[in-house]
Amino acid sequence: MISRRDFLQATAAASALTIGSGLGPLGRAAAQQRLTQADILRFDPLGTVTILYVADTHAQLMPLHFREPSVNLGVGEVKGMPPHLTDVEFRNYFKIAAGSADAFALTADDFVALAKNYGRMGGMDRVATLIGAVRAERGDDKVLLLDGGDSWQGSWTSLQTKAQDMVDVMSALKLDAMVGHWEFTYGAERVKQIADSAPFAFLAQNIRDNEWQEPVFEARKMFERGGATIAVIGQALPRTAVANPRWMFPNWEFGIREEDIQKQVDEARAAGASIVVLLSHNGFDVDRKLASRVKGLDVILTAHTHDAMPGLIKVGNTVLVATGSHGKFVSRLDIEVKDKKVADIRFKLMPVFSDAIKPDAAMTALVEKVRAPFAGDLAREIGKTDSLLYRRGNFNGTFDDLICNAMMSERDAEIVLSPGFRWGGTLIPGDAITWEQITNATAITYPNCYRNQMTGTQIKEVLEDVADNIFHPDPYFQGGGDMVRMGGMGYAIDISKPMGSRISEMTHLKSGKPIEASKTYTVSGWASINENTQGPPIWDVVAAHVAKVSTVKIEPNTAVKVTGS
Amino acid sequence: MILKSVEKTRRETLAMAAIAGLAAILAPRLSLADEQAVAAEIKKLYGDKKFESGKIKLDVPEIAENGLVVPVNVDIESPMTDADYVKSVHVFAEGNPLPAVVSYRFTPACGKASASTRMRLAETQNIVCIAEMSNGKLHMAKANVKVTIGGCGG
Numbered sequence: 248m249i250s251r252r253d254f255l256q257a258t259a260a261a262s263a264l265t266i267g268s269g270l271g272p273l274g275r276a277a278a279q280q281r282l283t284q285a286d287i288l289r290f291d292p293l294g295t296v297t298i299l300y301v302a303d304t305h306a307q308l309m310p311l312h313f314r315e316p317s318v319n320l321g322v323g324e325v326k327g328m329p330p331h332l333t334d335v336e337f338r339n340y341f342k343i344a345a346g347s348a349d350a351f352a353l354t355a356d357d358f359v360a361l362a363k364n365y366g367r368m369g370g371m372d373r374v375a376t377l378i379g380a381v382r383a384e385r386g387d388d389k390v391l392l393l394d395g396g397d398s399w400q401g402s403w404t405s406l407q408t409k410a411q412d413m414v415d416v417m418s419a420l421k422l423d424a425m426v427g428h429w430e431f432t433y434g435a436e437r438v439k440q441i442a443d444s445a446p447f448a449f450l451a452q453n454i455r456d457n458e459w460q461e462p463v464f465e466a467r468k469m470f471e472r473g474g475a476t477i478a479v480i481g482q483a484l485p486r487t488a489v490a491n492p493r494w495m496f497p498n499w500e501f502g503i504r505e506e507d508i509q510k511q512v513d514e515a516r517a518a519g520a521s522i523v524v525l526l527s528h529n530g531f532d533v534d535r536k537l538a539s540r541v542k543g544l545d546v547i548l549t550a551h552t553h554d555a556m557p558g559l560i561k562v563g564n565t566v567l568v569a570t571g572s573h574g575k576f577v578s579r580l581d582i583e584v585k586d587k588k589v590a591d592i593r594f595k596l597m598p599v600f601s602d603a604i605k606p607d608a609a610m611t612a613l614v615e616k617v618r619a620p621f622a623g624d625l626a627r628e629i630g631k632t633d634s635l636l637y638r639r640g641n642f643n644g645t646f647d648d649l650i651c652n653a654m655m656s657e658r659d660a661e662i663v664l665s666p667g668f669r670w671g672g673t674l675i676p677g678d679a680i681t682w683e684q685i686t687n688a689t690a691i692t693y694p695n696c697y698r699n700q701m702t703g704t705q706i707k708e709v710l711e712d713v714a715d716n717i718f719h720p721d722p723y724f725q726g727g728g729d730m731v732r733m734g735g736m737g738y739a740i741d742i743s744k745p746m747g748s749r750i751s752e753m754t755h756l757k758s759g760k761p762i763e764a765s766k767t768y769t770v771s772g773w774a775s776i777n778e779n780t781q782g783p784p785i786w787d788v789v790a791a792h793v794a795k796v797s798t799v800k801i802e803p804n805t806a807v808k809v810t811g812s
Numbered sequence: 813m814i815l816k817s818v819e820k821t822r823r824e825t826l827a828m829a830a831i832a833g834l835a836a837i838l839a840p841r842l843s844l845a846d847e848q849a850v851a852a853e854i855k856k857l858y859g860d861k862k863f864e865s866g867k868i869k870l871d872v873p874e875i876a877e878n879g880l881v882v883p884v885n886v887d888i889e890s891p892m893t894d895a896d897y898v899k900s901v902h903v904f905a906e907g908n909p910l911p912a913v914v915s916y917r918f919t920p921a922c923g924k925a926s927a928s929t930r931m932r933l934a935e936t937q938n939i940v941c942i943a944e945m946s947n948g949k950l951h952m953a954k955a956n957v958k959v960t961i962g963g964c965g966g
Contacts, residue, residue: 457881488877489962500883502873712961723874724958746936776962 282348282365282603288380293593294583295473296522297385299378302395302550303572305429305670306405306413307687308614310367310601312673313573315555316639317355320812321532322742323720330531330554330569341557352575352598353555359635362675365600369574371416371614372606373599377577378420379607389473392423394447395550395570396483396528400429401670403686404621409433412617414441419613424448424468428484428491428528428551432692435496439463450481450526452511457500467511475522475584478515480508482527484551486726492693494778503529503723505541512543521587524548531569532722538562545589546580551727553639553669557596566592572670575599625683630793634801636674638688641717642730642740642809645801646671646688650773650785651734652801653792658698658782660771661755662706662736667713667729668774680799685789691774694784701770703762707750710738715746733806736762743811756806850904850911850940857902861950863942868953870941879959881930884913888925888943888951892918898925899944907937933959 321331332340334356343349351361352368382390394417399410410433417425424447430438442449442464452466467480484490485503508525515523525544527534530551538547544565555571570578576596583591618625636646647665654663671688674680701709709731716726730740739752753762762768773785793799871885888898897920903913908931918925925943936958943951 486875489875489960493878500877502877709961715958716960721874726875726960726962 282600284376284380284604287597287600287603288377288384290381290579290581290595291593292385293581293591295389296475296477296582296584297381297390297473298477298524298546298548298578298580298582299381299390299392300395300548300568300570300578300580301374301393301398301574301576302528302548302570303397303553303670304369304371304394304413304574305397305401305572306399306410306690307369307402307573307672308371308404308412308416308618310370310373311573311687312358312362312367312675313369313575314358314635314637314639314673315353315355316641318640318642318809320641320718320742320809322718323722325532325535325722326812329556329560330552343557348598348600349557352600353557355637355639358637358673359675366602368601369599370601370606371420371574372608372610373601373604374574374577375420375607375610376604377597377599381579385473391470391472391477391479392421393479393524393526393548394422394425395526395548396426397429397550397572397670398425399427400432400692401687401690403625403683403690404618406686406690406692407621408617409437410441414445415617416610416613418446419610422447423470424450424479424481424526426450426481426483426526426528426550428487429691431483431487431496431499432491433495434692435499438496448479448481450479451483452480452507453485453501453504454483455500457498460500463499466507467515469515469518469520473584475582475587476518476520477522477524478511478518478520479524479526480511480515482508482525482529484528484530484727485533490726490728490776492776492778495692503533503537505537508537508541509543512541516543519587521584522546522582522589530722530725530727531567532725534567535560535562536722538565538567545582546592548578555596559592559594566594568594570596573672625681627682628679629682629685629790630680630797630799632674632678632680632799633676634799635676636678636680636799636801638671638673639669640729641667642807643732643804644729645804646673647732648734648801648804649793649799650688650789651732653789654696654771654773654785655734656795657788657792658696658771659769660698660735661757661768662701662770663734664709664770664772665732665734666772666774667717667731669727669729680793682786682790685793686786689773689784689786689789693774693776693780694786695775695780695782696771696773696785696788697775697780697782698769698771700767702767703753703764706736706762706768706770707753707764710740710750710753711747714740714742714749718742718749719746730807737806737808739808739810741811742809749811752808847906847938850906853904853911854902854940854942858942858944858950863950863952865952867945867951868941868943870939870953870955872939872955872957874956875958875960876933879933879935882933882957882959883928883930884939885928886916886926886941886943890925890945892920892923892925894920895946897922897946899946901925901927901941901943903929903931904940904942905931905933905937906940907935908933913939933957935959 451464553572554569556569559566869887
């Protein structure tokens with residue numbers, strides 16, 4: 248296995264491609280407005296195996312803006328460690344120059360100005376170009392393409408086609424294997440149907456029939472690439488049955504199942520694997536802990552928490568890759584195998600700058616084809632925005648503020664709750680708000696916007712429960728996602744406290760009065776995991792509101808006071 | 813309290829689960845047990861005897877996917893010979909109306925001391941497992957299970 252010194256050299260070499268003397272080739276090219284496809288692809292090849300990795304694309308076929316978080320707090324042992332670094336701390340850690348292309352791709356401050364310089368990111372035809380170029384350089388027989396899940400959900404077209412658009416696109420990319428999370432919200436039957444018929448493998452070692460504990464999906468698949476045997480073990484989101492509606496897959500049970508991963512690793516080695524990869528939707532902090540407890544994993548391809556990091560994180564002899572989300576990045580790992588073991592790994596997080604990469608014509612045509620039946624709806628302009636609308640952040644996002652405002656006015660509620668989803672595109676001031684933009688932030692299979700009564704005590708319980716899901720000091724007790732967004736109510740949170748005592752100072756914003764424990768409030772929200780939730784789909788609620796206000800302007804949100812970080 | 817010799821079929825285990833669940837369902841109005849209630853139950857069984865750690869593998873989920881049927885697997889390290897075997901295993905839940913969830917009795921003929929069942933948990937709580945060995949030694953293990961309202965996944 249690679250020594251620490253080798254590893255540092257490996258990352259330094261890879262980093263040099265994007266970092267160099269602080270303002271590397273990408274930064275310089277960008278500064279000169281000459282960012283090229285060759286800059287993005289440049290890589291000093293190593294060994295005989297290349298793994299290409301995408302995750303959390305959330306069904307985004309077209310280039311978009313996606314602002315990374317400015318608040319991403321870590322707790323317990325991972326406090327202040329990557330990926331829990333933002334803006335200047337992130338840039339310092341990864342040696343990225345402010346204002347550079349990498350700074351735009353990976354950090355949040357100055358987003359609006361940089362967006363105008365660097366343009367959109369992602370787009371499956373650009374992703375296809377990068378994948379095609381690497382395959383041409385290395386040879387098809389050396390390249391393995393993997394998807395870390397959350398690829399089938401997050402757009403109007405994926406929702407309307409029940410993921411068929413993404414299955415067609417990922418098949419055309421010649422995907423080798425994937426794992427799942429939001430995929431399961433199309434229901435057990437649909438997921439099994441795709442898994443059984445798609446040309447790629449759908450892997451999940453940790454999903455069992457909850458009566459007989461039999462595996463629901465293939466746990467692991469062995470691939471031959473560049474003369475080496477690679478074992479890929481799939482790990483679905485362990486908390487799917489808690490985070491999403493269990494009634495959509497009532498007979499499935501999830502969980503981390505650490506010992507079963509160990510068994511898979513041991514079996515894979517016994518069967519001749521030189522490289523063992525965990526294709527994981529655990530989330531980064533869970534995978535970091537898992538890497539310290541499961542022996543023999545060479546690589547963990549992480550997903551779920553949407554982190555993008557331009558360097559590998561090493562735990563023992565395992566390297567962790569965080570490839571970002573929404574098609575913004577494609578990760579490349581070149582692996583050298585000696586004596587049936589990993590001898591060296593070289594990595595690059597390739598940023599998918601849409602304006603710098605020539606679209607792959609066949610993929611452009613396929614994307615147009617799958618979007619064509621919905622083109623009229625997607626382009627329909629509902630209003631425009633004067634404010635930056637983004638999703639990510641532990642406590643709020645301006646796009647969530649817009650959704651909350653919509654529920655407050657359209658559903659006549661005193662207090663509203665909106666889930667802390669980490670997916671959905673970013674709009675910059677002056678952008679039109681189209682049906683596509685609204686549904687990119689709302690397209691789920693359980694969209695009903697409910698309206699009911701809750702006591703102050705019940706609201707506090709919800710906040711405490713969700714907070715524990717994010718800020719429990721042991722990552723195995725976390726579930727991913729961000730804090731539930733509140734409209735009409737402010738609160739204080741001490742993230743260092745235990746469950747039940749993090750939330751205080753709950754205040755009804757309109758009256759300025761404290762929320763009373765026993766008083767009943769009219770509450771609206773969406774994405775309830777309960778079956779038969781009543782109410783209009785959230786996209787109609789948001790569209791009605793945007794149509795009425797015509798131009799959206801979001802005031803700075805100061806309703807959440809955070810301490811303990 | 814359910815006392816039962818362990819058979820090795822899955823059907824038996826499931827039957828056990830149904831009974832264990834029933835115990836909780838029949839007592840909805842009782843106040844919740846707590847650490848002291850579990851300690852009192854254990855004292856009834858074993859007095860003031862000392863417990864050791866180790867030997868017990870208590871396998872429960874960190875987060876319950878369905879609080880109505882939370883899987884619990886216990887596996888006790890033992891040669892299971894006539895000279896050295898596990899006599900009984902008890903599982904308690906600190907946050908349930910009745911703290912005693914299930915008890916198993918083993919004989920060397922069982923071959924191994926392991927059992928699985930499902931229990932109903934009303935809220936986040938500790939699960940306590942104790943094992944009595946044939947030489948009179950007692951072991952204890954504890955694990956926390958989080959019962960959450962869920963939702964809002966990334």
